[in-house]
Amino acid sequence: MYKTKQFMISLCLLSGMAGSALAAGSNSAATAEAMRVIKASGVVRMVKATSQPAKFPCIDKTWKKSEAEVQGLYVANFTSEELRAVADFYETPLGVKYITAFETQAYNRNHPAQVKAVATFSDAEQNEIKQFYETPAGKKYMSGPEAQIMTDATMRIGFDIAVACFKAK
Incomplete structure (x- = not known):
């Protein structure tokens, strides 16, 4: 139960992950x-960070069943320009560092005997992240009503993955 709860929390950290086919x-x-x-x-790396490699094929298979839905919700709730702005940010070295820090935190919560160092962010980096989330696309992605739609869908997809891949023994 604890691992499943941690998995759901980790998946929800990236609340912008869901869609409508x-x-x-x-x-x-x-x-x-x-x-x-x-x-x-x-999103898939985040889920895998909460698990063991033996579960990765199940996670990949279950995720593939939801991927078109995820794309569709993005398309239904964001313009291509907004999505481009989000992707552009996450593809920068700072964006990669930011997402990797979330993955590492998820990994550390679920693998306490193998804790990895979590990246730290300078004041300038924190300011740059904050500035992105204050842009129209960043606000919509992180805290607009669309973000709640994505969170709800993410929780459902996370539940589907948990049921399929993290069955009690």
């Missing part, structure tokens, strides 16, 4: 940008 095919530019956000924000 019908909308995914309707806007190819936005769909491409949605895939960039999904990859750059590390």
Whole structure:
């Protein structure tokens, strides 16, 4: 139960990860940008950080069943320009460092005997992250009503992965 709860919490840290399959095919530019956000924000890596390598094939298989839905929700709730701005930020060296810090924290919570160092952020880096989240795209992605839609879907997808991959022995 503890590992499943930690898994759900870790997955929700990246609350912008979910979607609707019908909308995914309707806007190819936005769909491409949605895939960039999904990859750059590390949703699958985050889930794997909460688990053991033996569970990775199950996580990948279960995630694949939800990936089109994730793309679709992004397309339905964000413009391609907003998605591009989010992906562009997460693909910068600072964005990669930021996402990696979340992954490392998730890993450390679930692997206390193998704790890894978590990146620290300078004042300038913290300011740059804050500035991104104060942009229109950053605000919408992190705290707009769309963020709640994404969080709700992420929790459901996380539950699906937990049920499929983290069965009690």
